[in-house]
Amino acid sequence: MAEYQTQEHDVVVIGAGGAGLRAAIEAASAGCSVALVCKSLLGKAHTVMAEGGVAASLANVDERDNWRVHFSDTMRGGQYLNNWRMAELHAQQAPDRVRELEKWGALFDRTKEGAILQRNFGGHRYPRLAHVGDRTGLEMIRTLQDHGIHQGIDVFMEFTVVTLLKSGDRVVGALAYDRERGYFHAFRAKSVIMATGGIGKAFRITSNSWEYTGDGHALAYDAGADLVDMEFVQFHPTGMVWPPSVRGILVTEGVRGDGGVLRNSEGRRFMFDDIPDLYKEQTADSPEEGWRYVQGDKAARRPPELLTRDHVARCIMREVKEGRGSPHGGVFLDIAWIKEKISNAEEHIKKKLPSMYHQFKKLADIDITKTPMEVGPTTHYVMGGVRVDADTQMSTVPGLFAAGECAGGLHGANRLGGNSLSDLLVFGKLAGEHAAAFAKEHGAADAPAEQIDAAIAAALVPFEVSDANAEAAYAVQHDLQDTMQDLVGIVRVENELKEAIDRLAKLRDRARKVRVDGHRQYNPGWHGALDLENMLVISEAVARSALDRTESRGAHTRNDFPGKNEACGKVNTVVRKGADGAMEVQQHPIAEMRPDLQAIIEEMK
Amino acid sequence: MATATFKIWRGDTEGGEYGEYQTEVSEGMVVLDAVHQIQAERAHDLAVRWNCKAGKCGSCSAEVNGMPKLMCMTRLSDINLNEPVTIQPVKAFPIIRDLVCDVSWNFRAKKKIKPFKPREADAADGTWRMAQEDVDRVQEFRKCIECFLCQDVCHVLRDHDLHEQFIGPRLFVYTAALEMHPLDEEDRTGDLAAEFGVGYCNITKCCTKVCPEDITITDNAIIPLKERVVDTHYDPIRMLVRKLRGG
Numbered sequence: 001m002a003e004y005q006t007q008e009h010d011v012v013v014i015g016a017g018g019a020g021l022r023a024a025i026e027a028a029s030a031g032c033s034v035a036l037v038c039k040s041l042l043g044k045a046h047t048v049m050a051e052g053g054v055a056a057s058l059a060n061v062d063e064r065d066n067w068r069v070h071f072s073d074t075m076r077g078g079q080y081l082n083n084w085r086m087a088e089l090h091a092q093q094a095p096d097r098v099r100e101l102e103k104w105g106a107l108f109d110r111t112k113e114g115a116i117l118q119r120n121f122g123g124h125r126y127p128r129l130a131h132v133g134d135r136t137g138l139e140m141i142r143t144l145q146d147h148g149i150h151q152g153i154d155v156f157m158e159f160t161v162v163t164l165l166k167s168g169d170r171v172v173g174a175l176a177y178d179r180e181r182g183y184f185h186a187f188r189a190k191s192v193i194m195a196t197g198g199i200g201k202a203f204r205i206t207s208n209s210w211e212y213t214g215d216g217h218a219l220a221y222d223a224g225a226d227l228v229d230m231e232f233v234q235f236h237p238t239g240m241v242w243p244p245s246v247r248g249i250l251v252t253e254g255v256r257g258d259g260g261v262l263r264n265s266e267g268r269r270f271m272f273d274d275i276p277d278l279y280k281e282q283t284a285d286s287p288e289e290g291w292r293y294v295q296g297d298k299a300a301r302r303p304p305e306l307l308t309r310d311h312v313a314r315c316i317m318r319e320v321k322e323g324r325g326s327p328h329g330g331v332f333l334d335i336a337w338i339k340e341k342i343s344n345a346e347e348h349i350k351k352k353l354p355s356m357y358h359q360f361k362k363l364a365d366i367d368i369t370k371t372p373m374e375v376g377p378t379t380h381y382v383m384g385g386v387r388v389d390a391d392t393q394m395s396t397v398p399g400l401f402a403a404g405e406c407a408g409g410l411h412g413a414n415r416l417g418g419n420s421l422s423d424l425l426v427f428g429k430l431a432g433e434h435a436a437a438f439a440k441e442h443g444a445a446d447a448p449a450e451q452i453d454a455a456i457a458a459a460l461v462p463f464e465v466s467d468a469n470a471e472a473a474y475a476v477q478h479d480l481q482d483t484m485q486d487l488v489g490i491v492r493v494e495n496e497l498k499e500a501i502d503r504l505a506k507l508r509d510r511a512r513k514v515r516v517d518g519h520r521q522y523n524p525g526w527h528g529a530l531d532l533e534n535m536l537v538i539s540e541a542v543a544r545s546a547l548d549r550t551e552s553r554g555a556h557t558r559n560d561f562p563g564k565n566e567a568c569g570k571v572n573t574v575v576r577k578g579a580d581g582a583m584e585v586q587q588h589p590i591a592e593m594r595p596d597l598q599a600i601i602e603e604m605k
Numbered sequence: 606m607a608t609a610t611f612k613i614w615r616g617d618t619e620g621g622e623y624g625e626y627q628t629e630v631s632e633g634m635v636v637l638d639a640v641h642q643i644q645a646e647r648a649h650d651l652a653v654r655w656n657c658k659a660g661k662c663g664s665c666s667a668e669v670n671g672m673p674k675l676m677c678m679t680r681l682s683d684i685n686l687n688e689p690v691t692i693q694p695v696k697a698f699p700i701i702r703d704l705v706c707d708v709s710w711n712f713r714a715k716k717k718i719k720p721f722k723p724r725e726a727d728a729a730d731g732t733w734r735m736a737q738e739d740v741d742r743v744q745e746f747r748k749c750i751e752c753f754l755c756q757d758v759c760h761v762l763r764d765h766d767l768h769e770q771f772i773g774p775r776l777f778v779y780t781a782a783l784e785m786h787p788l789d790e791e792d793r794t795g796d797l798a799a800e801f802g803v804g805y806c807n808i809t810k811c812c813t814k815v816c817p818e819d820i821t822i823t824d825n826a827i828i829p830l831k832e833r834v835v836d837t838h839y840d841p842i843r844m845l846v847r848k849l850r851g852g
């Protein structure tokens with residue numbers, strides 16, 4: 001029998017980003033005992049990196065804003081594949097969730113009247129993002145963390161969950177190892193909340209960290225849950241491109257929200273060249289109008305740089321492909337130009353975008369108050385995730401809930417900037433509330449001991465590979481990233497997607513044979529070997545879903561199916577593990593939208 | 606392409622030694638890139654913490670050629686690569702393995718600090734009004750990424766090991782952010798003098814010098830906290846400073 005320690009709680013939350021922390025706080029306040037388990041130290045999750053802001057229709061800057069506008073913006077941005085009930089709840093509850101952060105100590109930037117300031121972002125009709133300079137995520141995670149540590153939550157830092165535990169159909173816990181010592185721990189629980197974030201590490205050029213290996217997606221899938229919309233991976237239009245070692249690091253959309261413009265090597269603002277019909281009405285037709293918009297002129301319309309991310313990323317790709325790119329294969333993002341318009345430009349930029357200033361200065365020797373930045377698309381976010389019930393956040397497996405980036409539905413085919421941080425808060429809270437309710441209604445149940453023994457044995461396999469020539473996990477991960485980047489990237493085509501699926505199968509054979517040196521204590525070689533399986537599952541889910549969607553919509557672009565297809569617009573792609581263990585892909589019809597919500601969409605057209 | 610040599614601490618609670626590694630250096634590389642490259646090429650089990658690779662999460666703290674640094678923000682082009690580059694874990698905390706230390710004390714010590722307690726809301730909808738000027742000061746403190754480099758260089762922790770009597774510069778910054786928060790009504794001065802040991806700080810400013818977020822830890826956070834304490838408690842060093850400054 002394998003050795004492990006057992007922990008008992010009502011609710012186990014996996015992940016301590018914004019979603020996990022918010023969920024844990026809620027479950028604890030409902031009187032549940034809560035374990036919060038995370039791979040890194042507390043406060044280091046991806047949420048800490050978010051820059052631009054959190055979207056909520058507080059209407060502090062433009063009184064015309066309200067939840068109905070936010071709802072319709074989110075649906076338009078997602079090309080109407082969104083779960084409309086989630087989009088409704090999200091738009092309605094985001095303002096309260098943001099105000100609540102202030103009650104817990106967050107200090108957002110202020111308007112002249114002393115209220116929370118809001119900034120412009122792509123796809124949002126009015127200035128809507130509450131922010132703190134360009135470090136909003138830090139403010140948010142620290143607020144939740146500093147509040148959370150006083151709520152009686154048991155925190156398990158640097159613990160990695162390797163499998164969910166089940167009793168019959170129901171999820172009743174999770175098995176983890178602690179990184180520090182490499183011991184195993186069985187977490188028994190009445191309900192489990194998955195809040196593990198995204199999958200961006202499956203691509204070579206990414207703004208995401210080592211944590212983003214899709215663990216939550218893959219573990220939920222293995223436990224029998226549906227994943228939805230996995231073909232929709234967001235490539236953020238502006239990542240750093242030079243020097244090579246920083247390629248992919250994010251440049252916040254806030255740069256464009258504050259007046260930054262995109263130019264090609266000929267100095268042309270190419271974003272004016274292609275404005276989608278869906279946004280014609282809302283987009284400025286001259287640079288002059290665009291500038292007035294970012295200066296707060298309510299009669300002006302948005303500059304085309306603030307179109308949705310999928311579109312901006314494609315325009316950048318086009319410029320580069322047609323030979324009008326920057327020296328290192330990107331385009332130019334220029335905020336320095338605003339000195340033509342305002343007198344204290346340098347100071348203004350440093351105040352509004354301090355960490356961008358710092359990042360370019362330190363890592364690229366570029367002073368953004370003087371010189372344009374070179375930028376290009378980078379893998380950023382996954383719209384797809386665990387399919388959940390909109391009101392409770394429960395997955396298709398009883399007892400398993402999901403929230404934040406690892407849950408799917410809210411964003412449809414493309415997420416608007418700022419809608420993730422608000423997503424974490426709104427659905428983190430709902431998940432916590434309903435997981436607590438589930439825990440109260442259902443007694444404890446135990447996973448069979450053999451399940452735990454088998455999982456531990458599987459996790460230790462890499463130590464038993466005796467072939468001294470066997471490769472380490474790093475090379476396999478590297479090849480997987482190349483496969484996804486080159487064959488399942490921004491622009492996709494059938495034969496490449498099929499090739500990717502073949503290559504992933506071969507990579508799986510390699511992954512099963514990787515060797516680990518040394519012992520179980522804090523051994524990244526071992527951790528990386530275990531992550532591979534998850535990365536392979538989610539990569540396959542992305543590739544298969546992408547193959548199934550024979551149209552181009554939102555973040556999913558098919559060279560062989562360039563336009564939108566009406567029939568495809570009526571379904572979500574769902575993957576699940578079949579009885580034989582193979583991945584099944586299905587099309588799920590989207591439920592018809594409630595008439596009152598339909599009326600909002602019509603009204604805002 | 607040039608090659609550089611790195612001497613990286615390999616060891617655990619039982620002891621250890623420097624491992625010597627050579628790897629290729631390309632344009633723009635930071636120390637963390639070199640560590641990752643070495644990990645992928647040869648030292649597969651080399652333990653290191655990181656997340657953002659952009660100076661935002663505070664995970665990758667270490668001592669590079671003896672200087673406390675974020676490895677992800679330290680460019681190789683700023684280091685003399687003709688000599689081996691030494692990388693070791695921060696010293697003020699117990700080692701776990703290689704470059705990874707047990708920093709859990711910081712999390713435990715933070716819990717002792719009384720949490721935020723806001724005054725009644727200003728508006729009927731439960732919100733407050735605050736002027737930007739009034740939040741500027743606290744926003745400086747809230748930039749902290751909890752890299753704990755300031756804790757690492759503070760001699761009270763590093764050399765005198767007074768972890769039980771003294772919470773260290775990072776947590777003074779945290780306390781200052783609470784104490785100077787325009788909405789907060791809690792009083793932490795008693796704790797500062799007694800349990801948190803603000804009196805042990807003799808204003809050497811080493812913490813301020815290493816802070817990657819450029820927080821003026823000593824002048825803006827610690828000295829004002831000392832001043833608050835002085836009103837109610839006798840603090841010898843603070844009195845001395847006042848005398849010297851003629852204040």
Ligand SMILES: Cc1cc2nc3c(=O)[nH]c(=O)nc-3n(C[C@H](O)[C@H](O)[C@H](O)COP(=O)(O)OP(=O)(O)OC[C@H]3O[C@@H](n4cnc5c(N)ncnc54)[C@H](O)[C@@H]3O)c2cc1C
Pocket residue numbers: 014015016017018019020037038039040045046047048049050051052053054055136137159160161162195196197198207208211215216250380381403404405406417418419420421422424
């Ligand atoms: C650079 C950058 C800037 C961004 N800017 C913005 C922005 O301005 N506005 C916006 O709305 N969104 C932004 N986003 C997106 C947003 O930050 C993320 O989508 C969001 O923070 C995800 O939060 P989360 O709570 O779902 O997950 P995370 O914050 O990523 O947390 C995931 C947690 O799960 C844990 N975990 C993962 N796997 C396991 C496992 N196997 N076992 C145990 N624990 C595990 C991790 O340790 C971590 O604690 C940005 C993203 C990036 C990368």
Ligand code: SF4
Pocket residue numbers: 758759760761773774805806807808809810811812813823827
């Ligand atoms: S100024 Fe005070 S807190 Fe900072 S390093 Fe010196 S003694 Fe420590």
Ligand code: SF4
Pocket residue numbers: 663748749750751752753754755756774775778815816817818819820822
């Ligand atoms: S105050 Fe500065 S040095 Fe200290 S932990 Fe915070 S960011 Fe790091």
Ligand code: FES
Pocket residue numbers: 654655656657658659660661662663664665666675676677678
């Ligand atoms: S990796 Fe985040 S600060 Fe260095």
